[in-house]
Amino acid sequence: MHPLKIKNLTKNFGELCAVNHISFDVPENSIFGLIGRNGAGKTTTIRMLMNIYLPDEGEIIFRGEKITPEFKDYVGYLPEERGLYKKMSVIDTLLFFAEIKGKSGSAVKKKAYEYLERFELLDRASSKIQDLSKGNQQKIQFISTILHDPDFIILDEPFSGLDPINTELLKDIILEMKGKNKVIILSTHLMDYAEKLCDHIAMIDHGKLILHGDLEEIKKKFSEGKITVIHEGDISFINQLPYVQKVADFGNRTEIKVNDSHHTQDLLKTLVERNVIINKFSANETSLHEIFVELAENTGSEQLKGEF
Amino acid sequence: MNTNKVKGIIKRELKDKLFAKSFIIMTLLIPGIIILSIGIQAWVNSYEEESASKALIVSEIPGLTKEIKEEFKQDKSIKAKDYIISYDEMSRADFEKSIKKLKPLLLDESLNGIIFIPKMALKNKELIYYSKNPKNRALKSKLGSVINNVLVAKYFSGRELNKADIAFAKKPIDFNSMKVSAEKIQEEGFGPEILSFGFTFLLYMGLMLSGTLILRSVIEEKSNRIVEVLLSSVSSGDLMVGKIIGASITSLAQMFIWLVPVIIIFSTSWFMLPVKFTFSISIWEWLYFFLNFLIGIVTFLGLFAAVGAIFDNDQDAQSGLWPVMMLIMIPFFIALSVGNNPDNSLAVWTSVLPFSSIIVMPARMTLVDVPVYQFVISIVVNLATLIVIFPIAGKIYRIGILMTGKKPTWKEVAGWVKLKS
Numbered sequence: 242m243h244p245l246k247i248k249n250l251t252k253n254f255g256e257l258c259a260v261n262h263i264s265f266d267v268p269e270n271s272i273f274g275l276i277g278r279n280g281a282g283k284t285t286t287i288r289m290l291m292n293i294y295l296p297d298e299g300e301i302i303f304r305g306e307k308i309t310p311e312f313k314d315y316v317g318y319l320p321e322e323r324g325l326y327k328k329m330s331v332i333d334t335l336l337f338f339a340e341i342k343g344k345s346g347s348a349v350k351k352k353a354y355e356y357l358e359r360f361e362l363l364d365r366a367s368s369k370i371q372d373l374s375k376g377n378q379q380k381i382q383f384i385s386t387i388l389h390d391p392d393f394i395i396l397d398e399p400f401s402g403l404d405p406i407n408t409e410l411l412k413d414i415i416l417e418m419k420g421k422n423k424v425i426i427l428s429t430h431l432m433d434y435a436e437k438l439c440d441h442i443a444m445i446d447h448g449k450l451i452l453h454g455d456l457e458e459i460k461k462k463f464s465e466g467k468i469t470v471i472h473e474g475d476i477s478f479i480n481q482l483p484y485v486q487k488v489a490d491f492g493n494r495t496e497i498k499v500n501d502s503h504h505t506q507d508l509l510k511t512l513v514e515r516n517v518i519i520n521k522f523s524a525n526e527t528s529l530h531e532i533f534v535e536l537a538e539n540t541g542s543e544q545l546k547g548e549f
Numbered sequence: 550m551n552t553n554k555v556k557g558i559i560k561r562e563l564k565d566k567l568f569a570k571s572f573i574i575m576t577l578l579i580p581g582i583i584i585l586s587i588g589i590q591a592w593v594n595s596y597e598e599e600s601a602s603k604a605l606i607v608s609e610i611p612g613l614t615k616e617i618k619e620e621f622k623q624d625k626s627i628k629a630k631d632y633i634i635s636y637d638e639m640s641r642a643d644f645e646k647s648i649k650k651l652k653p654l655l656l657d658e659s660l661n662g663i664i665f666i667p668k669m670a671l672k673n674k675e676l677i678y679y680s681k682n683p684k685n686r687a688l689k690s691k692l693g694s695v696i697n698n699v700l701v702a703k704y705f706s707g708r709e710l711n712k713a714d715i716a717f718a719k720k721p722i723d724f725n726s727m728k729v730s731a732e733k734i735q736e737e738g739f740g741p742e743i744l745s746f747g748f749t750f751l752l753y754m755g756l757m758l759s760g761t762l763i764l765r766s767v768i769e770e771k772s773n774r775i776v777e778v779l780l781s782s783v784s785s786g787d788l789m790v791g792k793i794i795g796a797s798i799t800s801l802a803q804m805f806i807w808l809v810p811v812i813i814i815f816s817t818s819w820f821m822l823p824v825k826f827t828f829s830i831s832i833w834e835w836l837y838f839f840l841n842f843l844i845g846i847v848t849f850l851g852l853f854a855a856v857g858a859i860f861d862n863d864q865d866a867q868s869g870l871w872p873v874m875m876l877i878m879i880p881f882f883i884a885l886s887v888g889n890n891p892d893n894s895l896a897v898w899t900s901v902l903p904f905s906s907i908i909v910m911p912a913r914m915t916l917v918d919v920p921v922y923q924f925v926i927s928i929v930v931n932l933a934t935l936i937v938i939f940p941i942a943g944k945i946y947r948i949g950i951l952m953t954g955k956k957p958t959w960k961e962v963a964g965w966v967k968l969k970s
Contacts, residue, residue, distance in 0.1 A: 293780045293951070310551075310784060318781035324774035328565070340557040341782040385778070395781075 242305070243268050244424050245393065249299035252285050259285040261448040262299070267426065267441065272419055274439035274456070275428040276533065282448040283428050284321075287395055290426070291316050303393065314343045317391035321398045321428075323382050327371035331362065334370060335385050342389035349388065356384040360410070375402050383411060387418070394418060397428045412438065432530040444533065451536050456529070463535070464527035468497045468505060470512070471521035482511065496531075554783045555791040562795025566762060567802060575758060576803050583750050587743070602688050603633045603659065605651070606696075607644050608666040614638055616699045624695055632691075641667060648679065655681050662688050666696065671704060694721075742888055744811075744830070745915040749884040751807055752842065752908045756877050759800040759846060760853040763792060767857030767950070768866055776950050785947040793850045800846045804839070830915060837924055838911050844931045845907035849877070851935075851942035858949030865956055880905035884912035891916040901926045903934040941966055 245267035252260040260282045267273045277283050288294040290301060292312055301308045303315075325334055335353040339345065357363045360380045370378060379402055387394065396415070400408050415438065418425055429435050435442060436456070443453040452459065466486070470476070471494050479485055479497065484504040489496040499508060505524045512519060566572055608614050614636035621634070639647070644665055654660040662680040670676055676696065678689055698719045705715050727734050770776045779788055812835065852873045860866040880899060887896045891913045900910040900919070906927040913919060948965040949957070 288951070291781045293777075293785075313782055316781055318778060320774055320777040320781075322774040322777075324770075324776065324778045326565075326769070326775060327773070329561075333564070337557065337561050338778065338782070340560075341554050341779070343553060345557075382778075 244304050246302040247286075247290075247299070248302070250286065250289055250296050250301070251298035252289060252294060253297050258448050260289070260296075260445075263443075263445065263448075263450045264299075265443045265450060265453045267424055269424075270419065270422060271440040272415065272425045272427055272438050274435040274442040275426055275445065276430070276432070276435055276442055276529070277445035278430055278537070281445045283445055284397070285448075286445065287318075287397065287426070287428060290395065291318055314389070315392045317386040317389065317394040319383055319386040319394075319396045319399055321401075323375075323378055325370045325378060325382060325385075328369055330367050330369055331357070331373070331381055332366045334381060335388055338385040339389045342391075344389040353384070353388055356388065360384065360407075376404060376407060379403060380407065383414075387414070391423070393424045393426075395426045395428065398431070399427070399429075400431070400434055432528065432533055436529040442529070444536065446537055452532070459532065460527060460529070461525075463532045464525045465502050466499045466504065467525060467527045467531075468499065468508060469521070469523045469526065470495050470497065470519060472512070473518040473520070474516075476512065476515075476517055478515065479508070479511070482508070484508075550790065551783065551787055555787050555794070558783065558788060558791025559795040559798070562766075562792055563798060565766070566796065567799040572799065572803070576806050579751070579754050579758075580807060582754075583747060586750075587746065601631050601633045602661045603635075604661055604688060604692060605635050605637065605663045606666070606692070607637045607639060607663060609639070609641055609644070609668045610666060610671060610703070611638060613666060613699060613703065616703065617696060620695050620699050624698075634692075641665075651679075655679060661685075662692075664692060664696070670700060674700060741915045745888060745912045746885070747811070748838070748911040748915060749881060749908060751804065752845070752884075752911060753877060753881045755800055755804050755842065756845060756849050756907075758803070759796050760849050760873070760877075762799075763796045763850050764853045764857040764866060764870070765863065766792065767854050767946075768861065768863060771858065771950055771953075772861045780951070785950060786943060789851075789854055789943055789946050792854065793847060796850050797843065797846050800850075801839070801843060804842055808838075834914055837914070837928075840928065841907060841911060841931065844928070844935055848904075848907075848931070848935045848938055849873070851939050852876075855942040855945040855949070858946040859957060859962055861953055876904045877908070880908040884909045887912045888916060897923070901930055903930055906931060944968070 243266040247266070248264050250260055250263045251258070263282075263286065275283050275286065285294065289296045290308075292308055292310055303312060329337070332350075332353060335356075336345070336350060339349045339353070354363065354366070357366055360383075362377060362380060365373060365377065370381065373381065383399065386396070399411060399415070403411060415425065415427075427435065427439060439456055441454065442456050442459065444451050473493070476495060477490075479495075480488055484500045484507060485497060486500055487498040497508065499505060502525060509522060512522075606614060606617060608617075618634075618636065621632075648663070651660065651663060655663065658681065662678060662683075662685075665677040665679070667675070667677070674697070676693070680688075683689075701719050702715050705718065770779065776788075783791075853870075856870050856873055857866055860869055883895065883899050883905060887909060890896065896909065896913055899905040900913045901923055910919070910924070910927050914924075944966055945962060948968065949962070
């Protein structure tokens with residue numbers, strides 16, 4: 242059974258429907274990507290998951306039970322914009338956030354120091370937050386998200402502002418959490434990260450769920466008949482080919498959609514016959530980015546204003 | 550309510566506020582400001598020209614100037630160095646001629662005033678005062694009282710009255726105020742007035758300081774998005790309650806620090822104070838004072854927190870704060886004026902009305918014996934206000950704290966209050 246089930250979730254703010262009848266399940270042992278543009282309804286959905294907002298309709302079931310205010314103790318939330326008290330010391334900050342999650346005492350303190358050591362911040366334990374660099378502040382924020390050992394972790398744009406080394410460190414810890422049977426929701430508009438980390442995704446646009454499921458399956462479905470060619474010379478003649486649906490020309494790289502996957506061979510043959518120099522030819526491959534753009538274009542109406 | 554979480558919030562608030570350097574500095578600074586402002590007021594009232602006032606006294610009555618000179622030496626309230634006085638005796642006709650010559654001296658202020666004492670003054674006490682600035686009362690009144698004494702003495706001198714009679718006639722009236730209460734009648738000095746002023750000022754500062762602190766702290770949490778993290782752990786109600794309890798404890802502690810020395814000085818005999826400065830205030834009134842302050846502080850902290858939640862920067866919040874500020878400022882000025890007559894209807898009504906009673910009643914109770922029923926009404930009214938205000942403030946806080954972007958209008962805020970959940 243899926244540990245987190247979201248059923249028919251809806252939230253209105255006056256006239257505006259921020260989240261419109263969304264349903265999806267988050268499977269065990271996976272990283273779940275919540276994807277969408279700014280203002281798509283991600284934050285509102287997350288706030289309902291954390292019981293900050295009460296949904297107008299629908300329900301959230303975690304491990305077989307409808308969530309209650311106590312559920313907050315099992316959630317770890319890393320917000321998109323960092324939220325720390327500037328004048329508090331690092332260790333006080335960590336212990337405070339653990340305390341309001343119901344965890345206090347020497348065990349938590351010991352763990353806090355362990356995390357600080359792992360993030361190479363042990364010597365800054367008594368520094369004030371405002372004296373830390375942005376990247377270090379973000380590490381503190383991340384530690385405070387997981388220090389109370391939550392079962393359900395929501396990470397909103399966790400990598401923004403981190404250097405490559407810390408990004409790797411964070412990624413390792415996220416994967417480690419996944420291994421510990423935690424339910425992880427990764428909310429992002431950066432498709433590359435979502436693609437690398439997530440096993441399942443839900444894509445939200447204008448408050449509606451436009452796509453969800455296993456990432457591999459989604460990609461497979463969307464990549465059928467998709468071809469990317471890196472070439473030298475003009476290939477504009479392909480627009481005339483009867484089996485070509487769509488062509489996007491990026492100069493040396495061209496993305497082509499054909500009617501059916503067996504047309505891939507026909508296209509390759511034609512290109513060779515026309516003496517086009519081909520440096521790379523990849524078939525049936527697509528990125529989450531492309532899927533998102535394609536879907537957003539299809540549903541695209543006016544973008545919602547404001548983030549809720 | 551989750552008590553453990555609220556405790557966590559309270560602990561942080563206390564660490565942040567009660568044990569902060571700024572708390573100690575402000576707590577010590579405020580009594581200094583009060584003493585300074587009382588001092589400045591006293592100094593301004595007694596302020597006279599720094600350089601000595603130069604005056605000419607011209608008398609038509611022979612021998613009067615000599616007596617005035619003598620009287621001057623005897624009057625202890627006048628410092629000789631503050632006045633340079635010259636004297637002359639001449640008839641009215643001669644004086645009217647010489648006034649033209651003296652005019653330039655008055656205009657360039659080498660002479661501040663001329664007092665002419667006509668013969669008739671012995672009958673009607675009417676003098677003439679010449680000056681560039683005849684409205685300057687300081688010179689007129691000081692010299693006037695001296696001349697009055699001389700005229701009184703002169704008037705009675707030929708009528709077989711002894712010196713004691715004349716001294717009596719010269720003496721101005723002196724009120725000895727007696728405070729009448731149910732238990733006793735006792736002499737009253739300035740003590741109650743000073744205490745009334747002190748209470749008013751401390752209540753005003755106490756409310757303003759902690760109000761501004763919670764306002765800033767709410768805005769910090771909102772603009773730094775700390776509130777998102779907090780709300781992923783505690784409910785907005787728990788957060789607001791925790792913050793207000795923390796701030797109330799801080800504020801009560803501050804009030805206590807301010808008033809303990811006052812209680813010790815005035816209620817024990819460790820310090821011998823002149824009767825003039827003593828006052829009597831019962832243990833019940835002290836209890837009322839702290840209970841009243843506690844209810845007041847919780848009410849106002851709720852309002853300040855709600856205003857902080859509406860806005861996401863200090864500037865907008867300051868401009869949106871005026872309705873709450875008015876609720877403190879107006880009672881503050883009423884309380885300051887209560888001394889004129891603590892039993893007029895304005896004083897009585899404002900000491901039992903919502904919000905205003907928090908500041909006016911303590912100022913009034915130091916001056917008069919307030920009937921017990923009025924204390925009860927004031928407490929009941931304030932508790933009722935708190936019960937009405939708190940859920941509204943809580944609702945505004947809960948919704949406002951998560952709203953970012955454009956500054957909401959008052960109409961929108963009113964709309965939040967009407968929302969069901």
